[in-house]
Amino acid sequence: MLKPVSRRSFIKASAATAAAVSLTSFDMHSWMASASADEKAAISKIPTTCNGCSSQCGMIAYTKNGRLWKLEGHPDHPRSKGTLCARGHGYATLIYSKERLEQPMKRMENGKYEPISWEQAFKEIGDKLKEIIKEHGPESVALVQDPRPTGNVYATRFIKALGSPNYYTHHVACNNSRDTGFNHTIGGVPSADIANSSYIMFIGRSYGDGIRPSSMSALAQAKENGAKVIIVDPRKNNTSPFADQWLPIRPGTDLALVLAMAHILIEKDLYDAGFIEDHATGFEEFKKEVKQYTPEWAEKVTGIDAQTIKTIATDMAQLKPKAVIEQSWRGAFGCNYKNSTETGRAVALFNAMLGNIQQEGGYIFGASAGLGDLDPDQFPAPQEPDAVKDGEEDFPLAPRGRGVANIVPLRAKEGKMKAAFYHHSNAALGYGNPEYYKEALNEMDLVVTIDVQMSETALLSHYVLPEPSYMERDDAVDGVGGGTAAVVLRQKAVDRVHPNTKPADEIFTELAKASGVGEYFTFTLEDYNKAAVEPLGITMDELREKGSIPLEDKKAEIGTVPEFNTPSGKVEFASQTFEDAGFNAVPTWIPPLVEPKNGSYRLTTGKQAIHSHTQTANIPMLMQITKDYDLERLWMNRQEAKKKGIQDSDLVEVSSDSASSTVKVKLTDRLHPETVYIPSHYGITSKYLTTAKGVGFSYMEHVPFHFQPMSGCSMIHEVIVDVRKVDA
Amino acid sequence: MGQYRMLVDVTKCIGCYSCRVACQMENDLPPDQSYISFCEVEKGEYPNVEWVMHRFSCLHCEDAVCEKVCPQNAISYSQTGAVVVDQEQCIGCEYCEKNCPFGRAKVELCQDKEGNSVSRANKCTLCNGKVLEGMTPACASTCYTEAIVFGESDEILQKAEQRLAEVKDRYPDANIYNPEGVGGTHTIYLLAHKPEEYDLESDATTPASAIIWKDYAQPLGKLLLGATTMAVIGGAISNRLFNKGEHHEGGE
The missing domain is CATH 2.20.25.90 (ADC-like domains)
Structure with a gap:
C-alpha cells in the first residue's frame, strides 16, 4: 500500500x-x-x-x-x-502552534477572557441554556458549524436533543446557491468525470487554486488525453497552464453565457433530444425562454464575442456526452451574485442538454459509502423538532439540511435568537459582514464557540471551549462518496500537547448532560464508529490500520440514467417549486445586483492554494509563503492602474459603502479591467493570532449583510469599491 | 555520472507551493527557510497573456562551482548525482553562496548538536538519503500535476525532450535548461521562455578560475601556508574571482 x-x-x-x-x-x-x-x-x-x-x-x-x-x-x-x-x-x-486554545475560557464582565474549569463551563452553559429554553423556547437556540465527521454525528444530535430545528452550516458563504440551482433541476450535485472528458469548461472554479489533489491530477490526465479545456473567469487563474482558452468574462454574467450556449444548442438542434424526451420535463417552456438569449445579446452582457460562444457551444455538442461544464464549488456561482442560483440551474440544464448525466466524461452521481448508525433501541435518538428551521420559510428553495446560517445574526438583532453555538466555524469573519456579526452576537444571551484557536467568532462568545487539533484526536468514521466510495478515519497521530482540551464528542456529550438531555448521549465515539463500519463488513481494527478503505462493491453505475431526485423524478427545465416560491419556473436572465461605473470596480475574491477559509492564516509554515511572496496583495488590471497612477506594490486604499482597507497592489494582465481581486484568507483581527493579524484585509468587511433571494447566500461579489493610491 | 535526475516542467506548475512545504517538513526546516524559491513570468497584455510559474532549487551541477570553491571539502558528489553538503565539515565561510552561478547555495543560521547558533551551508540535497533508499524526493512525490518528476537519468532526459516537443506550439521559445557550462545538471528544467526571462544565464559556466582555485591554488596554498590561513584568505580571493548570481523572487 x-x-x-x-x-x-x-x-x-x-x-x-x-x-x-x-x-x-x-x-x-x-x-x-x-x-x-x-x-x-x-x-x-x-x-x-x-x-x-x-x-x-x-x-x-x-x-x-x-x-x-x-x-x-x-x-x-x-x-x-x-x-x-x-x-x-x-x-x-x-x-x-503557540497560539492555540489550551483551556476553557469565559468572558468576564470587564470583557477579558479568563480560564475556567470544564466543570464550571459545562454547568454554567447548561444552566443558561435551560433558562433560555424555558423562557424563549428551543427555537431561540441555534448551532452552526463547518461540518466535520464528529460534528456531523454529535452537533446535529445535540441541537435536535434540545428541541431546536436550527442547525446551520457554512455553506451560506460557500456553495448554497449552486446547490439550490442543481437540486431543483437535476436533483443533486454530481461530479464531472474530468479524466475521461474531451471538452471541459470551468466557470469560476479553479482546480489550481482551490486544490483537491485528485481533481488536479485528473485534469492533468485529461490534458494528456487531448481534452480541450476552457476557463471562464474574470481572472486568468492558476489552472490556466492546463487550459487552452481563457474567456475573461465580465464578473457576474456567467448566466448570460450559459443561456446563450443553450440557445445555440436549441437553434442548431444540437442537444440530446433522446435524453430530453426520456428524462426531462418543461423543455418546451425553457425553449421559449432562451429564444431571446442570442449570442449577440450575450456578447453585450458578458464581453465574450458571439462567434466564440457559438463555436464553444457547437464544439461541446459535437463531443457530447464527453463534454461538460464542471459543476464548480464556491466560485463563480456558489454564493457570489444575485443571479448565482439561476446560473446553477442553467449549468445543470446545459449539461442535461448534452445528455452527459451518468455518462463517461460527463456528470456522474457517485456511490455513497452506506455507513451504519447507532442501534436506536439501545441508544434512542432525539425526536425531530416540531418547529420549522428558522429561515426555511424565507428561503424555501435553499438546501434544507444546511439552512441559511446568516439568519442567526438577523434573528439575534430582532431579539428572537438568544443562544448560538459555533463549532469549527469562524462565521463572524467568514459568513457575513463582520461589523453586523459583532453587533448581532453581542445581542445574544449565550454564545459558545468550540474551536482550536481564538478566532474572531470566539472573541464574540461568552464561552470558548478548546478542542485538540485534528492530529491529536480520533473523529467519527466518515464515508466518502464518489466513483468508488470509501470509508475513512481521522485518528490520533500524536499525543495531546494541551491535555486540558477535549474533542467534540466529549464536549457535546457533557453539554447535553448539563442541559438536561444527556439521555441521548449514553454512547461513546467508539460505539458509534463500530456501528458505522458494521454494515461494511470491516472492523475498526482494520480501519485503524489502513485509514482509508475503498469500497469496491460501492461503485457509481455508469451508463444508466438514474431517476432524478426532483418532484417529477426527471430533469426539470421548468420547476413548479420555483414558481411556488415566487420565481420563474424556467431559468431567466437576472442582472447582478450592483454594477461598477466611472472608475469603480467590483471586488471579487477566491482561494489561494496555501490557505483555507481563515483557519490557516495563523500557521507560520503557510503564512510565511504569503509573506515571502506578498500574496495578500490586491490584484488590479495593469492598464486600469496606469489610469490612476498606481504602480506595482503601491499601497492603495480600497473603499466601499461598508469599509475602507489599505493593502499593497499587484498589477497584472491576468484580470478583467472591471474588477479588483483579493484572496479570501486574510484580514485576521484577533489579537490572539499574531502571525496572521494585520496581513491583508478581509473582503467580507466590504460585503453588505444581505441575502441572495433564492438561496439566502451571502452574495460576496455584489460589492463595488473605489481604489486610490495612498500617498506615502 | 550519477544515476538520477529531476525534471521541473514549468509548463505544468500551478504555483501551489506544496513542494516547498513538503520539502520543509521532510528536511526539518523552519517556516522561513526553504530550499525552493519561486518566480512568476507574465508575458503579453490583457487579455492575451501567458502566465508561467517557475519553481527553482539547486541544480546539482556535474561540475559544481560550490564543490570547487569549498575550502573545507564539505561539499561532495553523491553516487545519486546530488551535490551534498556535510554540515559537520562546513564552517559557514559563504564561498559556495557567493560563487554559485544560480544563487542556490545559501548559508543560514542553524543550530548544532550542542544547541549553538552556527552558520552552515544549507541547500537542496535532492533528498539524497531518501533516494539512496530507493524513494523519490519529497517535492516530486507530492506534485499532483507531475511538474516535478524524478527518475533514472536517461529516462528523464528523454521525458524532457518529449515534453519539449509537446509544448513547442504553445511556447515557441521553450527549451531544456541543462547548462553544459557546468557539465550538465541533475535537476533540469523545461522552461517555457528563454532562460533570461527567469533570470537564468543561458551560458552559465564553472569559471576556469574556480577550477584553477580548486585543483591548483588551494592545494598549493594549503601546502605552503597551512589550511587555516588558506581558508581565511580564501574568502577575499574567491569573492573577487567569481561573480555572485542574483535572482529575483516572487510569485503567485
Whole structure:
C-alpha cells in the first residue's frame, strides 16, 4: 500500500539535517530540533485525514519520537490519491502552534477572557441554556458549524436533543446557491468525470487554486488525453497552464453565457433530444425562454464575442456526452451574485442538454459509502423538532439540511435568537459582514464557540471551549462518496500537547448532560464508529490500520440514467417549486445586483492554494509563503492602474459603502479591467493570532449583510469599491 | 555520472507551493527557510497573456562551482548525482553562496548538536538519503500535476525532450535548461521562455578560475601556508574571482 520505507533511511536523513534548524523561528525550531536531533528516533506511520479544507484528504502522518515529522498523501483515499497540497503538509503543524486554545475560557464582565474549569463551563452553559429554553423556547437556540465527521454525528444530535430545528452550516458563504440551482433541476450535485472528458469548461472554479489533489491530477490526465479545456473567469487563474482558452468574462454574467450556449444548442438542434424526451420535463417552456438569449445579446452582457460562444457551444455538442461544464464549488456561482442560483440551474440544464448525466466524461452521481448508525433501541435518538428551521420559510428553495446560517445574526438583532453555538466555524469573519456579526452576537444571551484557536467568532462568545487539533484526536468514521466510495478515519497521530482540551464528542456529550438531555448521549465515539463500519463488513481494527478503505462493491453505475431526485423524478427545465416560491419556473436572465461605473470596480475574491477559509492564516509554515511572496496583495488590471497612477506594490486604499482597507497592489494582465481581486484568507483581527493579524484585509468587511433571494447566500461579489493610491 | 535526475516542467506548475512545504517538513526546516524559491513570468497584455510559474532549487551541477570553491571539502558528489553538503565539515565561510552561478547555495543560521547558533551551508540535497533508499524526493512525490518528476537519468532526459516537443506550439521559445557550462545538471528544467526571462544565464559556466582555485591554488596554498590561513584568505580571493548570481523572487 505504501512506498517501501526502511527505518534506517529516516535515521540517515535526520542525521544529515539534524543541524539544519533555524534560530529565527522559535516555534518550529524547538519541536523540529527535538524531533530530529535524536538519531535513534522511533518512526511511526499513522494513516489519518487532513483538516486543511472540506476535502479532508487521506494522509499518512510520520512521527519521530512521538512528534509529527512529515505527511504524505494516502494512496487509497479518493481525494488525495497519494499526494497532498501545501495545506495538507503545513496545516498539521497547528499541533505545535503557540497560539492555540489550551483551556476553557469565559468572558468576564470587564470583557477579558479568563480560564475556567470544564466543570464550571459545562454547568454554567447548561444552566443558561435551560433558562433560555424555558423562557424563549428551543427555537431561540441555534448551532452552526463547518461540518466535520464528529460534528456531523454529535452537533446535529445535540441541537435536535434540545428541541431546536436550527442547525446551520457554512455553506451560506460557500456553495448554497449552486446547490439550490442543481437540486431543483437535476436533483443533486454530481461530479464531472474530468479524466475521461474531451471538452471541459470551468466557470469560476479553479482546480489550481482551490486544490483537491485528485481533481488536479485528473485534469492533468485529461490534458494528456487531448481534452480541450476552457476557463471562464474574470481572472486568468492558476489552472490556466492546463487550459487552452481563457474567456475573461465580465464578473457576474456567467448566466448570460450559459443561456446563450443553450440557445445555440436549441437553434442548431444540437442537444440530446433522446435524453430530453426520456428524462426531462418543461423543455418546451425553457425553449421559449432562451429564444431571446442570442449570442449577440450575450456578447453585450458578458464581453465574450458571439462567434466564440457559438463555436464553444457547437464544439461541446459535437463531443457530447464527453463534454461538460464542471459543476464548480464556491466560485463563480456558489454564493457570489444575485443571479448565482439561476446560473446553477442553467449549468445543470446545459449539461442535461448534452445528455452527459451518468455518462463517461460527463456528470456522474457517485456511490455513497452506506455507513451504519447507532442501534436506536439501545441508544434512542432525539425526536425531530416540531418547529420549522428558522429561515426555511424565507428561503424555501435553499438546501434544507444546511439552512441559511446568516439568519442567526438577523434573528439575534430582532431579539428572537438568544443562544448560538459555533463549532469549527469562524462565521463572524467568514459568513457575513463582520461589523453586523459583532453587533448581532453581542445581542445574544449565550454564545459558545468550540474551536482550536481564538478566532474572531470566539472573541464574540461568552464561552470558548478548546478542542485538540485534528492530529491529536480520533473523529467519527466518515464515508466518502464518489466513483468508488470509501470509508475513512481521522485518528490520533500524536499525543495531546494541551491535555486540558477535549474533542467534540466529549464536549457535546457533557453539554447535553448539563442541559438536561444527556439521555441521548449514553454512547461513546467508539460505539458509534463500530456501528458505522458494521454494515461494511470491516472492523475498526482494520480501519485503524489502513485509514482509508475503498469500497469496491460501492461503485457509481455508469451508463444508466438514474431517476432524478426532483418532484417529477426527471430533469426539470421548468420547476413548479420555483414558481411556488415566487420565481420563474424556467431559468431567466437576472442582472447582478450592483454594477461598477466611472472608475469603480467590483471586488471579487477566491482561494489561494496555501490557505483555507481563515483557519490557516495563523500557521507560520503557510503564512510565511504569503509573506515571502506578498500574496495578500490586491490584484488590479495593469492598464486600469496606469489610469490612476498606481504602480506595482503601491499601497492603495480600497473603499466601499461598508469599509475602507489599505493593502499593497499587484498589477497584472491576468484580470478583467472591471474588477479588483483579493484572496479570501486574510484580514485576521484577533489579537490572539499574531502571525496572521494585520496581513491583508478581509473582503467580507466590504460585503453588505444581505441575502441572495433564492438561496439566502451571502452574495460576496455584489460589492463595488473605489481604489486610490495612498500617498506615502 | 550519477544515476538520477529531476525534471521541473514549468509548463505544468500551478504555483501551489506544496513542494516547498513538503520539502520543509521532510528536511526539518523552519517556516522561513526553504530550499525552493519561486518566480512568476507574465508575458503579453490583457487579455492575451501567458502566465508561467517557475519553481527553482539547486541544480546539482556535474561540475559544481560550490564543490570547487569549498575550502573545507564539505561539499561532495553523491553516487545519486546530488551535490551534498556535510554540515559537520562546513564552517559557514559563504564561498559556495557567493560563487554559485544560480544563487542556490545559501548559508543560514542553524543550530548544532550542542544547541549553538552556527552558520552552515544549507541547500537542496535532492533528498539524497531518501533516494539512496530507493524513494523519490519529497517535492516530486507530492506534485499532483507531475511538474516535478524524478527518475533514472536517461529516462528523464528523454521525458524532457518529449515534453519539449509537446509544448513547442504553445511556447515557441521553450527549451531544456541543462547548462553544459557546468557539465550538465541533475535537476533540469523545461522552461517555457528563454532562460533570461527567469533570470537564468543561458551560458552559465564553472569559471576556469574556480577550477584553477580548486585543483591548483588551494592545494598549493594549503601546502605552503597551512589550511587555516588558506581558508581565511580564501574568502577575499574567491569573492573577487567569481561573480555572485542574483535572482529575483516572487510569485503567485
